[in-house]
Amino acid sequence: MNKQYKQALIILTLLVSVPVIVFAVYEYSSITREEKLVAEVYETQLNSILFSVNLYSEDIISSWQIKLMNRNEPADDPKTLNEFLKENPSIKLLYTFDPESDQTTIQYDGSGKSIDETKAIIDSILKNNTLKISKLFDYLKSGYRKAEPVNDTLNSDLTHILFASVDGMKKLITGISIDPKQFINKTLEPRLQVIAQEKLVISIFNKRTGEKVYSNFPGEKGEARNDKILWLLPGYEMAIKPLNTTIEDIAKKRKQENLIITGALALLLSAGAIFLLKNIRKEIRLSEIKSEFVSNVSHELRTPLSLINMFAETLSLGRVKSDEKKQEYYEIIGRETERLSAIVNKILNFSQMESGKRKYKFEEVDMNELVEKIYDSYKFHLKNKGFEVTFEKEENLPLIQADHGAISEAVINLLDNGIKYSKDKKELSIRTGKDGKYLFVSVADKGIGISTEDKKKIFEKFFRVSSDNVHNTKGTGLGLSIVKEIAAAHDGIVEVESNPGKGSTFTLKFMMKENKQNV
Ligand code: ADP
16 A cells, blocks of 8 residues: 555544544533433423422312311301312311310211221321321411321321311311322312423322322323322322423434434545545556656657767768668658657647647548558558558448547557557557447557456556556557547547457447437
């Protein structure tokens, strides 16, 4: 791996992985924070709901208290009492207790228990709560009417409330026992519905048995049990959750969303890094190829220049006596000058192409005529180099719209390569013909051939196959990229078939006129 590329790889890996890791860690910690926050929000909400429910229960008890303390009604008047009990069906037991005479009067018993059982329950309440009872009188003395929820020791399914009153000099305790389930489902229910507003699920559980005694959405599952106890109903606890989901689900969903975003970001950054790396690799390769190109070109220029220099010097020193030799040297100088200008032209053409400035002059071109001209001018030169050349043409080829000079340049480039990359078997064959909707001209050699892997690259600018055979051959790596460009400018293609060691055939194909119109 190239050193520069390695450096770029390390820097990019760091550039991608560090922010992704930092972001992931930050996201993860913020997820936990958010989870806590969500839980806190629900905790606060639960507290305020509880506060509201407790306040409501207190209001109800206080209204009962007022009604029962007014001795004219309903306690003393059976009709009013009956109405009061009917309005509040959760009241199962109503009694008064006179601490001075230790007298208990049961005013109403709807508990369904035997009289002895009821008495035992009341007894247990009064006996176990003497402190609370005396405190209730203290409150009353200070002008504060307080009701106090109390327990019995018999584990009855009722919830008990006591409050104190004074009638003249007579101190009295009133006890109310209610059925908590009925109280929750009949009395508290409307209030809970208002609080929940179709957005929350509020459920109440029996703390001891775990039984769900109330829920505004009984079908909903998964509410978090909470040890928030209702003031009036110490045996019951309340839980809330958002409707159709749970707090865990909300946190989980957020976690998933954040994970997806982090993953997508990491992917995006990696894709960007891969893209960048590819470009960097391309640029590095291009810069390597370019420096190779400079040395190749210098090498190409140096040979004709030194030949020209040498023969011109010999001639100018007047050392050559025979006219024949002089003629031969002039010819060499001329040929090498031509070679020089061919190289320079190639580079100029290429740079024009690169900058998109190359203009093509399209005219009707007879391909046979064009190739024949090249063949004629190359024949002698090729024979001198020991090549056997054949030209096979298909007669009556249609004319094509093309730039005569550019097509000639492309064919000459292919011929030059055929010459350059032939070793012992110096055979070249040029063919013209039709292939489907295309008109073609091909140049085949029996030279060194090209491997399948290199075949994909030879049309790239500056590319030269890096094997010993080729390095011995001069070249710029521009010839085939110019051929490809010229073919493309004519809506044509260039193809190559090659077997390493056996030879190559390059074919230039141009669409024929009648087919072009149909496209
Ligand atoms: P160059 O100036 O190197 O010939 P080209 O663009 O014409 O540049 O060719 C690119 C490379 O393709 C050559 O360096 C050579 O390796 C390979 N190549 C081109 N033509 C032939 C051929 N006829 N036979 C074998 N190899 C060839």
